[in-house]
Amino acid sequence: MASGVRPRVKVPKSASAGETITLKTLISHPMESGQRKDSSGNVIPRSIINRFTCEFNGQMVVDVAMEPAISTNPYFEFEATVPEAGDFKFTWYDDDGDVYEETKPVAIG
Amino acid sequence: LTVLPFRVAASADDKIAEFTGGADMKAEGITLTAPEIAENGNTVPITVDAPGAASIMVLATGNPTPGVAQFNFGPLAGSQSATTRIRLAGTQDVVAIAKFEDGSFARAASTVKVTIGGCGG
Numbered sequence: 001m002a003s004g005v006r007p008r009v010k011v012p013k014s015a016s017a018g019e020t021i022t023l024k025t026l027i028s029h030p031m032e033s034g035q036r037k038d039s040s041g042n043v044i045p046r047s048i049i050n051r052f053t054c055e056f057n058g059q060m061v062v063d064v065a066m067e068p069a070i071s072t073n074p075y076f077e078f079e080a081t082v083p084e085a086g087d088f089k090f091t092w093y094d095d096d097g098d099v100y101e102e103t104k105p106v107a108i109g
Numbered sequence: 110l111t112v113l114p115f116r117v118a119a120s121a122d123d124k125i126a127e128f129t130g131g132a133d134m135k136a137e138g139i140t141l142t143a144p145e146i147a148e149n150g151n152t153v154p155i156t157v158d159a160p161g162a163a164s165i166m167v168l169a170t171g172n173p174t175p176g177v178a179q180f181n182f183g184p185l186a187g188s189q190s191a192t193t194r195i196r197l198a199g200t201q202d203v204v205a206i207a208k209f210e211d212g213s214f215a216r217a218a219s220t221v222k223v224t225i226g227g228c229g230g
Contacts, residue, residue: 020187033196035173060183062191067176069169071152071194078180079187 005029009090011104015082023054023061024077027092027100033068049074049100051093056106057086082106121168121175121204128166128179128206129214138215139165141205150197150223158190159207159215165189166208171201199226 010024027049034046048068054061061080080088085108092100139159147153157165157180167177182189189207197203204218 022187055183056185059185060181061185061187062183063181064191065179065181067178068174069172069177069196071196075192075194077192078190081185081187083185 005094005098005100007090007092007100007102009088009102009104011088011106013105014107014109017108018081018083020079020081021106022077022079023088024075025052025054025090025102026073026075028073029092029094031068031070031072031074035068047095049092049094052076053091054078054080055089055091056080056082057084061088082108084108121170124166124168124175125204125206128208132212132214134206134214134216136216138162138209139205139207139217141167141203141217141219143203143219143221145220146222146224147197148224150199150226152194153197153221153223154192154194155203156190156192157205157207157217158188159205159209160189161209162189162207162215163210164208165191166206167195168204168206169195169197169201170204172196172198177203197221197223197226199223 007027012021015021032047036044052064088104090102142156164181166179168175169177180191200222202218207215
């Protein structure tokens with residue numbers, strides 16, 4: 001596992017039913033592109049997060065296929081519709097098989 | 110899942126052909142927002158917006174591998190737009206292509222001047 005991976009998400013605590021809200025996510029990850037070389041000229045192997053998904057109560061909001069051209073500490077900002085109270089689930093999939101998850105509840109009101 | 114097969118880097122044109130199946134692309138219906146000049150190619154903010162799109166593919170045509178990301182929007186997407194930060198190896202065109210529910214495509218491109226490249230060359 002890449003060390004020090006920490007997901008951070010910004011989600012409003014509450015929304016009105018049917019409202020469109022903005023979500024911001026950031027995860028600390030080196031996103032080693034596989035293009036760089038170390039001081040002795042050896043290629044540093046690729047190690048990135050290759051997929052990010054956000055769902056709300058099991059329904060998909062966005063599913064992103066990521067390639068090495070995504071910057072270190074991948075950041076995504078997007079919008080979601082909140083039909084009812086529930087949980088946003090954010091998932092990041094690492095090249096090495098690790099899966100990082102974060103859940104944020106949203107109340108209606 | 111974890112072991113990716115070795116793939117020869119496909120060119121940007123190949124990626125576009127794979128995504129669109131060679132279909133014509135409109136010039137309207139998609140907006141790509143990128144800076145005119147990026148001082149640091151390691152982290153260049155971009156926003157894509159294509160109302161009604163099912164998915165949007167982003168390519169950096171001048172990178173060693175042109176693929177950047179593909180956004181697939183689900184039923185609860187509040188809009189078909191997203192913002193992220195990307196790496197650019199040098200001055201080049203960034204291309205975004207939207208695929209709509211009806212099978213049509215739209216393309217937008219933006220030239221970004223990069224002062225310091227972002228691929229650690």
